Amino acid sequence: MNPTNRICFPWKSFAPLLLILVLLVSCSTQAEKQEASHFKTRGLVLDVHDLSTVDWPRRAKEAGLTTLATHITPSQVAEFIQSERGRQFLQECKTHGIEVEHELHSMGDLLPRSLFEEDSTMFRMNEEGKRVADYNLCVHSEKAVKTVCDNAVKYAKILTPTTGRYFYWIDDAVPMCRCPECSPYSDSEQALLLENAIVNALRKEVDPEAMLAHLAYVNTLEAPVKVKPAPGIFLEFAPIYRRWDKSLLDTGATGWNDTQTITHGEHLRLLDENLKVFPAETAQVLEYWLDVSLFSGWKKPAVALPWHPEVFLEDIDVYAKRGIRHITSFGVYIDDQYIKNHPDLTFVNEYGKGLEYYRLRQ
Numbered sequence: 001m002n003p004t005n006r007i008c009f010p011w012k013s014f015a016p017l018l019l020i021l022v023l024l025v026s027c028s029t030q031a032e033k034q035e036a037s038h039f040k041t042r043g044l045v046l047d048v049h050d051l052s053t054v055d056w057p058r059r060a061k062e063a064g065l066t067t068l069a070t071h072i073t074p075s076q077v078a079e080f081i082q083s084e085r086g087r088q089f090l091q092e093c094k095t096h097g098i099e100v101e102h103e104l105h106s107m108g109d110l111l112p113r114s115l116f117e118e119d120s121t122m123f124r125m126n127e128e129g130k131r132v133a134d135y136n137l138c139v140h141s142e143k144a145v146k147t148v149c150d151n152a153v154k155y156a157k158i159l160t161p162t163t164g165r166y167f168y169w170i171d172d173a174v175p176m177c178r179c180p181e182c183s184p185y186s187d188s189e190q191a192l193l194l195e196n197a198i199v200n201a202l203r204k205e206v207d208p209e210a211m212l213a214h215l216a217y218v219n220t221l222e223a224p225v226k227v228k229p230a231p232g233i234f235l236e237f238a239p240i241y242r243r244w245d246k247s248l249l250d251t252g253a254t255g256w257n258d259t260q261t262i263t264h265g266e267h268l269r270l271l272d273e274n275l276k277v278f279p280a281e282t283a284q285v286l287e288y289w290l291d292v293s294l295f296s297g298w299k300k301p302a303v304a305l306p307w308h309p310e311v312f313l314e315d316i317d318v319y320a321k322r323g324i325r326h327i328t329s330f331g332v333y334i335d336d337q338y339i340k341n342h343p344d345l346t347f348v349n350e351y352g353k354g355l356e357y358y359r360l361r362q
């Protein structure tokens with residue numbers, strides 16, 4: 001007697017049910033895998049040349065990253081995004097499930113310098129009491145703030161992030177206004193006054209859920225006191241004056257070149273002060289672990305990245321323990337030429353997987 005005859009189970013009639021069960025189990029495993037990742041944003045910030053010459057969306061996906069961000073100015077990125085290569089980039093991000101954000105030094109585009117002739121009071125006053133069109137603006141000029149907001153809205157329709165998180169930064173590491181009305185406010189507070197106006201305009205005109213970064217960086221590292229963030233503002237902490245061969249836990253370590261004397265301990269104090277003003281849950285870190293442009297002194301040809309994975313892993317633990325769930329790093333200068341000269345890009349995977357598989361242990 002054939003023993004299989006005795007346990008003849010009607011597999012065929014149960015096949016559809018089994019298939020559904022397998023799919024359900026597989027979906028829940030996927031969901032658990034996603035939920036288990038502490039970091040909601042695992043990103044890389046690249047300039048338009050890097051994005052034009054390297055298949056970043058595929059590489060980002062393979063590395064376990066969630067997000068690619070463009071850089072440097074709104075007009076430059078708008079030109080790229082509206083080009084054929086830019087549209088292809090957006091399509092590839094969609095195909096690979098990669099979010100797109102735009103991290104932009106913006107004031108030159110949002111308040112065109114040519115307006116100085118028309119009304120110099122829109123521009124900042126320098127230490128000598130002269131209105132100058134070199135950088136930024138006067139945040140107590142209603143006309144200047146309105147112009148910035150109108151242009152932020154205009155660019156938001158071309159450079160729409162897939163995450164609802166916008167980044168219109170003030171100019172790069174240069175002073176704000178010193179007029180009698182602005183002077184009582186620190187550069188962080190002046191920036192926040194402007195950001196509050198921009199996020200309100202974005203919420204009214206573009207997206208009621210829009211979020212906007214307050215960049216804590218160089219002259220805006222100090223937490224704002226006199227100005228409170230409007231709903232939708234999140235902290236973006238960019239510690240460019242640290243070093244990357246020692247972790248943030250090395251609190252006595254000083255900056256990456258001789259002119260930077262601020263210690264890692266001081267960076268953490270400033271971060272903690274900011275986290276008393278801005279929610280940790282939405283805060284983002286913008287780091288430099290993969291920033292070849294910084295390590296090359298912002299001059300090509302690019303040097304090979306000095307990658308310290310153990311420092312990176314200690315650092316993300318420091319950030320995670322403060323409740324931070326959004327992490328990005330500059331990766332500027334990792335373009336076609338970089339890959340030709342330095343073909344080993346394992347650090348991109350180590351970075352992405354380090355973030356993807358990080359688990360918070362208090």
Ligand SMILES: [Zn+2]
Pocket residue numbers: 124125137138139140141177178179180181182183
């Ligand atoms: Zn002013």
